[in-house]
Amino acid sequence: MSPPPLTTKQVIEAVRGYRRDEIVLATMTALIAWAKQPLQPLDLPVVGAMGAASSIGLGLALARPEKRVWVLDGDGSLLMQLGTLATIGAAAPKNLVHLVVANGVYGFTGGQSLPLARPADLPAAARAFGYRVGLRVHSQDGLAKDLQLALGATGPVFIELVVERPKESGFDASALPSMSERGMVLRSALLAKPAEAKR
């Protein structure tokens, strides 16, 4: 008997359990789950620019090589700008972890299926483009061990977290936190760090 499928809530809470002082970007349904807890200064909700989360994460990773950057992406978002795998692979940021919560649907527009045939192997594609680690997690059995391994590995790291199709869809994007406001909170926090370190 196959193990029960993972849920978005399970994988996001598992990621949260490992979070210390990393910059965390979240978008689409991963953001819905991540924003269930109050956002921290180093959290960035990526709203209004579908597909851009991993590229924004790359910019942050280049700007702040001393910080680990985790991107909580979606499979639909990744498909929007799939070339990001090549760009990140070429830039090769050691501090970037790209997590893709793969639910197989466009959650915000009503749960329509993605144009993604299974078994499309996204981790293999990421490795082929130069990510140092590319792995897929699809059951509770491997979740903790694989996350711990991948989140601490030298990047760029790609983790596909395969979850069940969400029971809810058609989220209200206007209720999400503002990227503009949170981006400035993040920027202020990062720029304040050197001064704080001197004290």
Add this chain to the structure above:
Amino acid sequence: MDVRAESNPQPLLAPVSISAKALIDLLVACAVGRLVCVPDSYQRSLLAELENGRRLPLTVAATEDEAVAICAGLYFGGRAAALSIQHSGLFACVNTLRGLALDVHLPLLMLVGLLGREPQLAPEDSKSSMNRLARPVLDALGIRHALLDDPESLVAIREEAQRTLQERRPFAVLLGAPTV
């Protein structure tokens, strides 16, 4: 029908090429710490200078959407970046410019090459829709811009760019001739 394309074009002085060094000076004067590009034929010498030199790091993106988003991430990380693309790339990334450069108030310096621009014609009088539509698209987005046709206009353009970036708004420099 585009009335401009049918009207009698006004003759202009032919655009004069800008040196890669002068453009890098412009970037540095605007506090840019990295150039993010999707390669553009008109900026070939600039890109070669950055690939071979050490004045600014260069990141090449697969698409202009990604390039704009990388610049946004650099800004959130406390670093200023500039974008180097060609006019077709401007059209390709309109939605990302809207979502990031405009809605997030990104102080983004954009270098946009007008590949194939006819000498002695204003871009709006070009037979090429890519040149003809570049400034109207920027106007529609509310992105300030300047046509860099002559090294003598660099100082005024630099000052306008600096003012606009300080307001946390994007600014586009349109390159009317290949850099040298």
